[in-house]
Every structure is written in C-alpha cells, then in structure tokens.
Amino acid sequence: MSNVIVDPIPPFIWPEPRIITGQASYAHPVPFYSLFECAESFFGIIYDLDHAGINLLGNILREKENLKCTLIVVLYPACATNEKDLNQLLLLESVFIDRLDIHILPQNISRGGFSSVLCFFSSADKVVFLNSPAPNFGLTNTTHVQASFVFESDQKLLSVWKNWFDFHYANSVPLSKKTINIPHLVPAKGSPEAAEMWSKYVEDCWKTQIDSMDSDLKNDHTIVDEKTGEVTAVDSDGKITSPTEKIGIPCFDPLADQISRLFEKGLLVSFDKTTRIKPFDAPIKAEWFGVESLRKEGSISREVKYRISVLDGNTLRALNNKKQAGSRLLEKLSYSIGEGMHWVPIKAIPLLQREMERITDEGHSQIFKSINGDVKNFIQTQVKRIIDDANRMYQEFHPYDSLSEDIIQKILEDLEDRLEGALKGKFLPDLQYLKIGFQIRNIAESNSSWSQPLLLLKKIAEFPRKSLTDSYFFQGLRIKHDDLIDAMNVCNDSIITDYKEMDVEERAYAELAQLNEIIKSESDNRTKCENILRLISGDEM
Structure with a gap:
C-alpha cells in the first residue's frame, strides 16, 4: 500500500494516474473535500445520491457551521436513491433549515448521460467548479476512464451557471413528505407495471408542488429574458425568488457581463523596449572633450551632451521616422483605454504585425542603400569627416589640440556597431501582450x-x-x-x-x-x- 497522500488543489482531474495505479491515495473521502472547507456556499446538481453521500453532506455541514448548500437531486427509474435516502435527506434539511435546500428532479428516462456539477463560492469572489460524470459526490465506484474536472473559474461562467441552475431549480420539486415516496425499483429489463409506478410518482411530485399552499414550495413560473438569458422565478404572490441569492451568490449586472465578454476579444499591447535597436546617432561622453557633462553653481545647472551620426541629415531623419512609427501604428490599430494603454482586437494583431514587418523591411532597405551594402567600407569613407567634425568640437574648449586616436577609435566602433545592429534587428520593438478583463459584482458599484x-x-x-x-x-x-x-x-x-x-x-x-x-x-x-x-x-x- 502506498504512503503517498494526495490532497490536490485546483485545477486538477481525478482520478489521477497515481491513484489509478495504486501509487497514491487521496487525503479525504472525496478528492475535492478541501473545497467545502474554503467555500461559504455551494450549489449544483447531483444524481444517485445514497446514504454515504448524505452522511458526507451532513458531516460537512456540521464541521463548517456557516456553509450554505442548495442542491438539485436527479431521480430516475431504479436509481441508487431510495425512499430511505430521501427521508434521511429531508431530516437533514430540517436540521439545517436555514443552510440546506434540496429540490428533486424526477426524470422519465433510464440512467444515462447524467453528470454532477457543483459550484463552490466564497465572498472573496473565488469560484471553483466541479464537473463530473461520477454520481454521489464521487463516493460511488466508477471506471477510471471517467474524468472529473475541478477548476477555478470567473464571473462569466458563474453568471451563466447561476442562470442555468435557477431555471432548473424553479422547474424542479421541493423535497417533502409526499415527494420522498419514490417507488422501489431495481435495474432490470423493466415491465409495464414498473413504468406505470414511476410515471405515477413523477406525476404526484409535480401535483404536490402545484397543490401546495406553502409559498416557499411554490414557483408559479419562470421568466427568461429574451436578450440576456437571465432567469427570474416568480412565486404566486408575484415575489421574485432566487435560490442562489439565498445562499449569497450575487445577482450579476448583465451589462457588466457584456463588457467582460468584450474585453475577451482583445489584448493590451505594448512595446518591449529591451528589444529596440540603438539610435543611429551615437552619444559621446562630454568628458572626452574635456568638459563636465553636468555642472552646478548654486541654483543654476549646466548640462552638456554630444551626439554624432555617420549618416547624412535627411537619411537620419527618415530612419528615425521609421523607428517612431510604432506609436502611430498603435494609435491606428488599437483602442486607447488610458495613458500608454493600447487595447488591440485579437483579429487586428496580424495586421499590426504585418505593418511592423513592412516598416522594418523598408528601414533595412533604406540603410542598405545609404551604405552601399557594406557597413565597414561605408564607415571608412566617413572617417575623415568624423575626425574633422569631432576635432572642431573639441577645439572649442581646447584650441589647437586634437582628440586622441583611442577616443576616435571608440567613436568609430560605436557607430559601426549601431549600423550593424540596425541591419540585423527590428526597427520597431517586439510586441508584448497582456490579457485584461473587467469584473464588477453589481450595478451599485x-x-x-x-x-x-x-x-x-x-x-x-x-x-x-x-x-x-x-x-x-x-x-x-x-x-x-x-x-x-x-x-x-x-x-x-x-x-x-x-x-x-x-x-x-x-x-x-x-x-x-x-x-x-x-x-x-x-x-x-x-x-x-x-x-x-x-x-x-x-x-x-
């Protein structure tokens, strides 16, 4: 027997391979037990609930005193849930009267295609979903090829799940002394008598709901908004009821949901400045010219800067214009959502990248043409001009003197390095992408x-x-x-x-x-x- 104990945290799939091969075992009766401990409420739909699952539910509610739960239990002919189980569930509901709410959903079909879905919610807006083909909270043995998913989610999925659940809750039957009378059937080929017994049970369940005078057990109808899909249950007194709101699940703003989905269609885009090529003109240290780069005298300061370019003025301006085209491109192919914040539709990103590649290609072509395709030879043709210009600037402070050969060599090497880098690199920096969203809980925010x-x-x-x-x-x-x-x-x-x-x-x-x-x-x-x-x-x- 393995000593490896697994207590997974979302996202995870169970059973995982180590469990299947016997290399490990889960820390709790069900792999997702820790979700009960972290949640303030959970709600969902489950099938084949038996005494083991009901005992687990009872223990959880006793351990976690503030936890609230609303469940829809699916019933079908010869399901694992029997009258004794439903009676135990009804008793549990009476013990935790303000914290446990059970509805049943009898189906006139044999077992097949059911799934269990639970949603765990906390006031910190943390949402975790369990989607599983396994019945009975996963306590009933199932084949290892039935994968159960546990994952953190967002408000958008919670909102649509809340609608789905509210609709089916409103169209299911409250647990009561009458509705627990489920026929005792066993899985078999079936008989007309068994089918009739089950049909009568389903009919009695719905009749109980319709005839009930208890407004808490009565939902006359549901309204489904044609545009948003939002579900509203209205009782016989015209009051709006929502089982999920009773356990602390907020009613979401449909406009906020629409905006949230809009944000999913794009990405925040910025330039990675670390990937940009160096400027074509090179800075020269003021100290090389025998001048302090920064000098202060009382409240007055003087800053001296020198730059040198191996390219002519027109070419330099044209190339710098190419380098600065990135901001203009983003203005055209993005939506500004704040200073320096550019939101680009996902469909527009290929167009943006194509334009950036075009600008780089044009820039490379212009440099190549300006230097006749050879950086070293081009620099050599400019050496005399560079030395003469540098010495004239130096002689402003040091008449009749010249810069040392060592400094001239450093300047030439820097200029060569910049041109080589420009030919190999991209005129515009690489793009960085960041997914952003919009989340708001209610209209009053x-x-x-x-x-x-x-x-x-x-x-x-x-x-x-x-x-x-x-x-x-x-x-x-x-x-x-x-x-x-x-x-x-x-x-x-x-x-x-x-x-x-x-x-x-x-x-x-x-x-x-x-x-x-x-x-x-x-x-x-x-x-x-x-x-x-x-x-x-x-x-x-």
Missing part, C-alpha cells in the same frame, strides 16, 4: 469602475465613424480599408453593416455628435456605456 469600459466603448464607436468622415484616417497604412474595419469591429457595429450605403457619411457625422453628447452628459459612466452600446447597435436612444 463605484462609478469609477466604469471609466475604462467607457473609454474603450467611446473609441470603438468613433473608429468606423471617423473612418467615414476623416479623409486622412487611413494615411500611412498599407492595409486594405475593409480588412482594417472588419478587424476593429468588436461590437457588430450597425454602421459597418451599412458602410456602402449612400447616406452613411451623413449618418456618421450625426452619430459622432450623438456620441459627444453622451460623453458630455450628466449621466453616470455605466449609463453612458449603455447608451454608447445602443448607438453602436443602431437601437433608438
């Missing part, structure tokens, strides 16, 4: 939390409209206009659909004015975001 989404949406709305109204918009780019517009379209902008229409330019001017009014309005930032999205989608304001 701070107005400042919406500042970055507002800036992003403003830029997204401006892009196609300015492309229609600014004749210089595409200047400096060698990209097909349609390709760029398509790559930057992350919100399915309605004006892009009508891009070829006769009056689209007039519409663009009008909508830019509308956008300006939205930004200048007294509304809070969230409302402004909402209004910009309406403008983009073409909805009436």
